[in-house]
Amino acid sequence: MAIVLLAGLLAGCGGGSSSAAGGRLQVVAAENFWGSIVRQLAGNRADVSSIISNPSTDPHDYEPTAQDARTIASSQLVVLNGAGYDGWAQKLVDANPDPHRVVLNVGDIVHVAAGGNPHQWYSPSSVEAFIRAATARLQRLDPGNATYYANQQTRYESTGLRQYRELIASIRAKYSGTPIGASESIVTPLATALGLTMETPETFLDAIAEGNDPTAGDKALADEQVNARKIAVFVYNSQNATPDVKRLLDAAKKVGIPVTTVTETLTPAGATFQAWQSRQLRQLRDALAAAKAAASS
Amino acid sequence: MLATDATPQLTWDLARDVHQLFEFHFMVNAFRAGTVVAVVAAAIGWFVVLRQQTFAGHTLSVVGFPGAAGAIWLGVSATYGYFAFCIAAALVIALVPRGRGRAFSEESAVIGTIQAFALACGFLFASLYSGFLNGIDSLLFGSFLGITDGQVLTLLVVGAGALAVLIVIGRPLLFASVDADVASARGIPVRVLSVVFLVVLGVAVAEASQITGSLLVFALLVVPAAAAQRITSRPVVGFVGAIGLGLVITWLGLGLSYYADYPVGFWTTTVAFAIFLGAEIASRATRAALAARRPSPTVVGP
Numbered sequence: 061m062a063i064v065l066l067a068g069l070l071a072g073c074g075g076g077s078s079s080a081a082g083g084r085l086q087v088v089a090a091e092n093f094w095g096s097i098v099r100q101l102a103g104n105r106a107d108v109s110s111i112i113s114n115p116s117t118d119p120h121d122y123e124p125t126a127q128d129a130r131t132i133a134s135s136q137l138v139v140l141n142g143a144g145y146d147g148w149a150q151k152l153v154d155a156n157p158d159p160h161r162v163v164l165n166v167g168d169i170v171h172v173a174a175g176g177n178p179h180q181w182y183s184p185s186s187v188e189a190f191i192r193a194a195t196a197r198l199q200r201l202d203p204g205n206a207t208y209y210a211n212q213q214t215r216y217e218s219t220g221l222r223q224y225r226e227l228i229a230s231i232r233a234k235y236s237g238t239p240i241g242a243s244e245s246i247v248t249p250l251a252t253a254l255g256l257t258m259e260t261p262e263t264f265l266d267a268i269a270e271g272n273d274p275t276a277g278d279k280a281l282a283d284e285q286v287n288a289r290k291i292a293v294f295v296y297n298s299q300n301a302t303p304d305v306k307r308l309l310d311a312a313k314k315v316g317i318p319v320t321t322v323t324e325t326l327t328p329a330g331a332t333f334q335a336w337q338s339r340q341l342r343q344l345r346d347a348l349a350a351a352k353a354a355a356s357s
Numbered sequence: 358m359l360a361t362d363a364t365p366q367l368t369w370d371l372a373r374d375v376h377q378l379f380e381f382h383f384m385v386n387a388f389r390a391g392t393v394v395a396v397v398a399a400a401i402g403w404f405v406v407l408r409q410q411t412f413a414g415h416t417l418s419v420v421g422f423p424g425a426a427g428a429i430w431l432g433v434s435a436t437y438g439y440f441a442f443c444i445a446a447a448l449v450i451a452l453v454p455r456g457r458g459r460a461f462s463e464e465s466a467v468i469g470t471i472q473a474f475a476l477a478c479g480f481l482f483a484s485l486y487s488g489f490l491n492g493i494d495s496l497l498f499g500s501f502l503g504i505t506d507g508q509v510l511t512l513l514v515v516g517a518g519a520l521a522v523l524i525v526i527g528r529p530l531l532f533a534s535v536d537a538d539v540a541s542a543r544g545i546p547v548r549v550l551s552v553v554f555l556v557v558l559g560v561a562v563a564e565a566s567q568i569t570g571s572l573l574v575f576a577l578l579v580v581p582a583a584a585a586q587r588i589t590s591r592p593v594v595g596f597v598g599a600i601g602l603g604l605v606i607t608w609l610g611l612g613l614s615y616y617a618d619y620p621v622g623f624w625t626t627t628v629a630f631a632i633f634l635g636a637e638i639a640s641r642a643t644r645a646a647l648a649a650r651r652p653s654p655t656v657v658g659p
Contacts, residue, residue, distance in 0.1 A: 123494055125618040126384075129502045130365075133381040151503030155383040272484055 085202055088131050089139040090149040091119055092326045093181045094166065096333040098139055098194050100220055103212050105205050106137075106198070111149070115299065115327045120271060124148045132156060136201055139194070141181075142167030144174030162197050169193045179269075181333075182322075183249035184228055191217065224334045227341040228253060235348045241285055241312070243296035243305040244268040247322060251295075254344075259291050274304060286311045292351040293317065295344065299324045316354065318347035367616050378615055387501040389509045391607040394564045397516040398577040399603030400523060401561040403596050404554065406582040408534045411575070412468055413450050413555065417562040418574035419472045420446040423479035425496045425566070430486045435496065436511055439563035446471065447559030451552040479571075499570035499622030501611055512564055519560040526550055531592065568607070573622045576610075577603055580629035584636035602632055 085106035089095030095110030102108055111128050112119050119141075132138055132149070133156040140149040142165035153163055170186040172178065180186035195213040199206040236255030242248070245265040251258045258265075264278035274282075285291050286308055294312040296305055298321040312319050320343045326336050365377045379385050405414050424442025425435040453467050483493055523530075533540040533547045541547045565577045585598035610625030617624075 121493065123500070123620070124502055126502065126615045127618055129383045130381055133383060148503070152383065154505050155386055155503045156381060157506070 085137060085198065086135045087137040087139070087198075088135040090146045091141055091181075092329070093333055093336075094139045094141065094190065096326060096331075097187070097191060097216075098137075098198075100216050100332065101191065101194055101209065101212050102198055103208070105202060105208060112325060113329055115323065115325055115329055117325070118299065119146060119324060120269075122146070122148055124152055128152065129156070133158075136160065137162050137164065137197055139164045140166070141178060142174075143172045143176055143178035143180070145178035162201055164193060164197050166190055177245050177248055179246040179249060182246055184225070184253045186249070187221075187333075188217075220332075221334050223338045224341070227338055227345065231341065231345050231348065235345075235352075238292050238348060238351075239290060241282065241291035241294045241308075241317075243294075243308065244300060246297050246300075246324065247295045250322075259285050268300065268302060268305060279304060282308055283311065286317060287315060289315055289317060291317060292355070293344070293347045294319045295322060295347075296320075297322055297324060299327075318350045318354075320344050320347040365616060378612060383502060383504065384611075384615060386504040386506065386509050387611055388608070390504045390512050391501065391568055391611050392604065393509070393512045393516045394568050395577055395581075395603040395607035396600055397519055397561050398565040398574075399581040399599045400520060400596065401558055402578040402603075403582040403585070403599045404523075404530060404534060405558060406579060406586060407531075408554070410555075410558070411579050412465060414558060414562060414578055415575065416450065416468045416472050416475075417443050417446050417559050418566055418571050418578075420475040421563055421566040421574075422496055422571040423475050423482055424563075425571070426479045426482035426486070426493070430482045434508075436508060436567060439566050440515065440560065442475075443559040443563035443566070444556055445559075446475070447555040448552075451555045494620075495570060497570045497572050498620060499568055499573055499625070501568060501614065501621040504567075508567070512567070515560060516564055519557050519564075522553065522557050526553055530554060568621070569625055570622050573626050576606060576622075576626040576629040580633050581606060584633045587633075587636040587640040606632060 085102065087098055087102060087106045087108040089098055089108065089110045090112060092110035092113040095108055095113070098106075099108040109131060111124070111131065112122060129152050132152045138149070138153055138161060140146050140153070140163065142150070145167070150165075153161075166180055166186070167173065167176075167178065170180050170183070170189050172180060172186075180190075191213060195209050198209045202209070232253070232255045237257060239257045239259045240247075240251060241260045242251070242258060242265060243260075245262070246269060248258055248262075248265060260282055261278050264274045264282055267274040267278070286294065291312075294309065294317050296309055296319065301309070309319060320340075322340050323336075326333065331339075365380075367374055379388070402414070405411055420442050421439045424438035424440075426438070427442070428435050428438025449471070450468065479496075529540070529545045530550050532543075533545055533550050537547050562574055562578065565574045569576055581599040581602040582595070584602055585595045589595050589598060606625055606629045609628045610621055613619075613624040613628070614621040
């Protein structure tokens with residue numbers, strides 16, 4: 061056995077199998093929110109899979125498996141979030157160098173470096189930039205179908221995302237300037253796009269998102285904002301409900317502040333990006349409406 | 358061509374299995390790095406077991422964790438952190454006088470204190486890291502995915518250096534390890550050898566940590582030598598045997614974690630444990646058989 065192993069080792073054989081099955085592009089996304097968008101853009105011309113697709117998996121401290129490494133090694137297009145969010149995915153790409161593979165790093169596209177807010181799938185403008193970049197990458201890998209991908213992009217932007225865009229526009233028009241509180245920085249890009257004022261200190265939001273303890277001062281401030289009803293709505297990430305978040309949540313419910321949830325990844329797992337986001341936006345809109353009704357009564 | 362998305366299946370066709378194993382570059386790199394690490398760790402580990410310095414080896418491996426976490430915090434490769442901290446800690450331990458009896462327990466207490474502090478620092482660095490520290494588990498329990506060509510080269514160069522030093526000091530070190538007083542009387546610089554060996558040990562631990570993680574270094578450092586010394590008391594056979602067992606542990610561990618998606622740290626340690634258990638049973642059976650034949654029991658290799 062040792063001899064066979066050694067022979068394989070010295071020969072360093074392999075070379076990956078980038079050849080597409082049946083001429084279809086092999087695409088993998090590190091997280092399913094990006095994977096869902098690419099799947100809809102690529103239509104029937106590509107096999108798109110996502111590594112993190114289970115709602116109970118935390119992308120922050122994900123440990124890749126050998127299967128994930130094989131999937132990345134055999135893909136022609138790799139989509140990763142970047143911005144320090146999924147360092148494991150970049151490591152898997154680096155360990156399997158292939159000059160023909162295209163890597164789409166979302167952080168690079170929208171100019172968010174490590175240390176910035178990596179949750180760019182909650183930023184509608186970043187999502188649009190991603191759609192353009194992903195289409196361009198698909199066209200580069202498969203130039204024969206360039207027109208097909210261009211049509212897919214137009215259709216996705218005009219039809220697929222219509223409800224998502226309308227919800228954002230209507231919330232912005234009606235509730236711009238409303239003060240809200242949140243459990244972590246995942247909500248910040250969305251709040252900015254909706255014109256809502258994020259009252260919770262940024263350091264508190266970052267600490268919760270990064271799995272650290274918020275400082276005592278931040279905790280006290282967040283508590284005070286809830287108890288004094290300085291926020292109209294409390295938005296929290298139900299996939300990252302630490303004891304600090306649960307405490308804030310209970311306090312908000314106690315004083316009658318409407319609470320709404322967002323999740324890190326697609327929920328349920330099989331949902332499309334736009335169905336998932338639209339459902340969350342409707343819940344947020346309802347919470348904002350309830351807060352407004354309570355305030356005026 | 359194999360279906361790329363399907364999980365590879367073990368078959369009875371060994372050539373096909375091995376081809377499947379080396380289909381992807383990350384696995385080729387894992388085996389290259391694993392082979393280098395196994396040889397270096399087992400060779401140096403053989404002296405560790407002989408010199409009864411397993412506790413020092415464990416401390417060095419624990420110190421590797423804050424090194425790696427600190428390196429990631431500062432934005433450099435974890436590899437440098439492992440080497441810097443393990444070698445620095447080896448020098449610190451070298452300052453602690455070795456001894457037996459009361460002095461020995463004093464040494465354990467000092468080393469134990471260093472261990473606790475090192476783990477605490479590692480945790481601090483991990484939480485200071487502003488951003489998302491991926492893979493704290495892999496720093497502690499090992500990972501074989503994502504090893505680049507550059508890392509393999511670093512492991513090879515540093516490992517070859519450590520082995521070269523070991524070859525130069527090997528004979529006097531063996532003498533000094535077996536009987537320090539007699540060796541000292543014969544003019545062998547026992548103290549210098551001890552310091553040099555600790556530094557080489559630091560290097561070996563830093564290398565092994567990158568495959569097995571900080572907490573499971575013993576699977577490659579101590580177990581091969583401990584098992585080999587149970588099977589044979591002849592130094593050369595034991596030394597070569599330890600390296601052979603180290604390679605078996607690493608290759609089987611990597612192969613198993615490729616085909617069955619459990620972490621590599623679990624598989625290497627499990628294979629190591631099974632080998633140690635087998636060696637222990639074999640050695641007891643041999644001794645029992647010999648004792649039944651002759652009244653005075655002696656340990657003899659099979």
